[in-house]
Amino acid sequence: MRGSIGLCLLLLSGAVLSHEMTPTYPKWEISGVDDVKKTTMRLWNSREDVRYYEIGLFSDDWKPIPFVTAYRILPVGYLKEVKFDVYITENNIKRARYICSLSKLRSSNESQTLLATRICSKFK
Amino acid sequence: MKKLLIAMSLIIGATPVLSADIDGSVESRCTVATTVPGIYGNPNAYTLTTLPASAGQVPVIRFDTTLANAYYAQITYPTSFSSSPSLSDNVTWTGEVTLKAHGESGMSGYQAASTTTGAMRSYPLSVAGSAWFQSTSVAVYGGNRAFPGGAYKAVVLAECVAQ
Numbered sequence: 001m002r003g004s005i006g007l008c009l010l011l012l013s014g015a016v017l018s019h020e021m022t023p024t025y026p027k028w029e030i031s032g033v034d035d036v037k038k039t040t041m042r043l044w045n046s047r048e049d050v051r052y053y054e055i056g057l058f059s060d061d062w063k064p065i066p067f068v069t070a071y072r073i074l075p076v077g078y079l080k081e082v083k084f085d086v087y088i089t090e091n092n093i094k095r096a097r098y099i100c101s102l103s104k105l106r107s108s109n110e111s112q113t114l115l116a117t118r119i120c121s122k123f124k
Numbered sequence: 125m126k127k128l129l130i131a132m133s134l135i136i137g138a139t140p141v142l143s144a145d146i147d148g149s150v151e152s153r154c155t156v157a158t159t160v161p162g163i164y165g166n167p168n169a170y171t172l173t174t175l176p177a178s179a180g181q182v183p184v185i186r187f188d189t190t191l192a193n194a195y196y197a198q199i200t201y202p203t204s205f206s207s208s209p210s211l212s213d214n215v216t217w218t219g220e221v222t223l224k225a226h227g228e229s230g231m232s233g234y235q236a237a238s239t240t241t242g243a244m245r246s247y248p249l250s251v252a253g254s255a256w257f258q259s260t261s262v263a264v265y266g267g268n269r270a271f272p273g274g275a276y277k278a279v280v281l282a283e284c285v286a287q
Contacts (some may be wrong), residue, residue, distance in 0.1 A: 118282070
C-alpha cells in the first residue's frame with residue numbers, strides 16, 4: 001500500500017525540484033601549492049526556486065573550518081551542474097569532516113513553509 | 125600458389141573481432157527533492173498551520189539514495205519565522221516529521237529507527253531507493269492574540285548527511 005502511495009507521489013510530483021552533491025566521500029588531493037590540499041565537488045541543481053548554494057566545511061561537531069573556494073555562495077543555474085574546488089591548509093585537514101552545500105532561498109509574498117536543502121559529504 | 129591465394133584472401137577478408145568492455149560502477153549519492161510545497165492555513169486569528177483541515181498544505185520531501193547505509197536523512201521543522209511582520213509577543217511552535225511513503229519494503233521501519241534532537245528527526249537511510257517524508261508545522265501566537273496581517277514564512281530544513 002505504502003509502495004503504491006510512493007509510486008503515485010512520484011508520478012504526480014511533476015517537475016523534479018532536487019539538489020545533489022557528489023562525491024559522498026571526497027578525498028584531499030595535492031593542489032600545487034605547498035601545505036595546501038584541494039578537493040573537487042560536483043553540485044547539481046534542479047530546484048527552479050534556487051539559484052545559489054552556500055558552501056561550508058565543518059568538523060565532527062559541526063564547528064566551521066576555514067577553507068577557500070572561488071565562491072562561498074555558489075551560483076548554480078536551474079538544471080545546471082557546477083564543479084568547484086575547495087582548498088584547505090594541511091593543518092586543518094584532520095579537523096575537516098563534512099563539506100556541505102545549503103540552498104539559499106528567495107523571498108515571496110505567500111505565507112508558506114519554505115524548504116531549505118542541505119547535502120553533506122564526509123571526509124573519512 | 126592457389127592455396128596461398130586462398131589463405132591470403134581469408135586473412136584480408138576476415139572481419140576483425142574487437143572486444144569492447146563496458147565498465148561502470150554505482151556511485152553513492154543522495155538527492156533531496158521538494159515533492160509538495162508547504163502552505164500555512166489560518167484557521168483562527170492566532171494560529172498558522174500546515175494541516176490540510178485548516179486549509180494548509182504539509183510539505184513533502186523525497187530522498188533518493190543509490191547505496192544503502194551511506195546517508196542520514198535529517199529533517200527539521202521550523203521553530204521561527206524566516207520572515208514575518210513585526211511580532212511583539214512569543215510564538216509557540218510545534219511540528220512533527222514522519223515517513224509518508226516509501227519505495228522499498230525494507231524502509232517500513234524507518235520511523236521506528238529514527239531519532240529526534242529538538243526539532244530535528246534523523247533517519248538512517250539503510251535501504252537504497254526513494255523515501256518520502258512530511259513535516260507539519262503549527263505556530264500559535266502568544267496569549268491567543270491575533271497575528272498581525274502580512275506574509276509569514278518559515279523554513280523546513282531537509283538534510284542528507286553522509287554516514
